[in-house]
Amino acid sequence: MEAEHLDIERRDACRSYLISAGHARRGELIEHRPLSGGVSSRTVLVTFTDGRRWVLKQALAKLRVAADWFSDPSRVHREALGMRVLGELAPPGSIPRLIFDDETHHVLGMEAVPEPHENWKSMLLEGRIKFAHALEFGALLGAIHVNGFARRRELEPLFRDTAFFESLRIEPYYSFTAARESRAAAFLTTLIADTRASKQAPTHGDFSPKNVLVLQDRPILLDHEVIHWGDPLFDLGFALTHLLSKWHHLPAYRDKLHFALNGFLQAYFQSVTNCPWVAELGDRGVRHTLGCLLARVAGRSPLEYLPNLERNRQHDVVVRLINDVPQSMHDLIERFEREIIAAE
Numbered sequence: 001m002e003a004e005h006l007d008i009e010r011r012d013a014c015r016s017y018l019i020s021a022g023h024a025r026r027g028e029l030i031e032h033r034p035l036s037g038g039v040s041s042r043t044v045l046v047t048f049t050d051g052r053r054w055v056l057k058q059a060l061a062k063l064r065v066a067a068d069w070f071s072d073p074s075r076v077h078r079e080a081l082g083m084r085v086l087g088e089l090a091p092p093g094s095i096p097r098l099i100f101d102d103e104t105h106h107v108l109g110m111e112a113v114p115e116p117h118e119n120w121k122s123m124l125l126e127g128r129i130k131f132a133h134a135l136e137f138g139a140l141l142g143a144i145h146v147n148g149f150a151r152r153r154e155l156e157p158l159f160r161d162t163a164f165f166e167s168l169r170i171e172p173y174y175s176f177t178a179a180r181e182s183r184a185a186a187f188l189t190t191l192i193a194d195t196r197a198s199k200q201a202p203t204h205g206d207f208s209p210k211n212v213l214v215l216q217d218r219p220i221l222l223d224h225e226v227i228h229w230g231d232p233l234f235d236l237g238f239a240l241t242h243l244l245s246k247w248h249h250l251p252a253y254r255d256k257l258h259f260a261l262n263g264f265l266q267a268y269f270q271s272v273t274n275c276p277w278v279a280e281l282g283d284r285g286v287r288h289t290l291g292c293l294l295a296r297v298a299g300r301s302p303l304e305y306l307p308n309l310e311r312n313r314q315h316d317v318v319v320r321l322i323n324d325v326p327q328s329m330h331d332l333i334e335r336f337e338r339e340i341i342a343a344e
């Protein structure tokens with residue numbers, strides 16, 4: 001079967017594929033369910049008669065977003081490599097196990113997360129906010145960074161290529177936003193240069209509540225195609241952006257979200273306390289948070305749950321902060337919250 005013709009979301013095609021690849025025998029596939037939630041791939045849950053439950057993932061060349069946005073489907077192999085290595089760096093059980101990585105069809109197979117699990121982003125948006133989940137989220141990121149840093153001689157060469165991070169993060173988030181918002185252009189251009197110059201630790205690149213499934217109160221991390229050796233503080237700013245934007249969007253849950261995002265930071269900080277980039281939290285950590293906060297309302301991939309009014313408000317507030325950059329994470333959170341409230 002030609003790689004470009006295979007569509008794993010079609011049941012018959014998927015079954016033939018699994019049989020020809022030697023993963024299943026005829027009559028063995030009992031369930032085939034396309035999973036929603038992703039924009040960059042086809043993702044399908046398959047169940048076999050012997051009880052195996054796998055998730056197959058096939059990267060798309062054109063992403064399912066409003067703007068035209070293309071990326072090489074071979075990034076699924078980066079994800080497979082990331083899954084293998086992250087499984088060693090992250091706490092046990094927090095990364096699904098890789099089963100196969102098919103270089104011909106650009107498909108990978110992994111173990112399905114058992115039911116019942118819930119997507120953490122959905123839980124947060126519904127106001128089901130637990131401090132413990134935020135702590136685990138911070139500790140998970142910290143473990144990936146600190147344990148990866150400890151193995152830097154071996155891992156740096158494996159993850160040196162930043163092409164996917166460039167095309168899926170730097171361009172659509174920072175460069176695109178810099179071109180559209182002149183008041184942030186110099187700030188973002190400097191941030192891009194500093195990001196490229198920072199080669200410190202494995203950087204996940206998509207460390208977001210949307211990519212976390214919660215199983216028995218423990219987070220399981222998905223979606224590793226942007227992983228590279230780079231600036232760990234990008235992950236911190238990227239993740240914090242999701243929590244701060246939800247704080248903005250959900251006035252009824254602001255107390256809980258405020259504690260949650262501080263808990264996330266505290267747990268992260270505790271894990272990486274001896275790493276070299278800790279000294280830069282108040283600098284690049286702050287700047288990535290501001291860069292992502294702006295990119296997610298003005299870039300190529302705006303947060304879909306923020307209505308225009310909230311996007312515009314966040315845009316104005318973040319531009320003001322960019323022109324008078326807070327000097328610590330604590331200061332950033334305090335001023336973001338204060339200025340959003342003042343603008344409401």
Ligand SMILES: Nc1ncnc2c1ncn2[C@@H]1O[C@H](COP(=O)(O)OP(=O)(O)O)[C@@H](O)[C@H]1O
Pocket residue numbers: 035036037038039040041042043055057096110111112113114119210211222223224
């Ligand atoms: N191992 C898995 N077990 C259960 N569900 C999964 C698994 N991997 C992915 N999913 C589901 O599929 C969705 C999309 O997967 P993801 O890897 O995030 O793809 P995308 O790159 O398209 O965002 C996830 O949000 C999740 O609901």
Ligand SMILES: [Mg+2]
Pocket residue numbers: 037038039210211222223
């Ligand atoms: Mg995803």
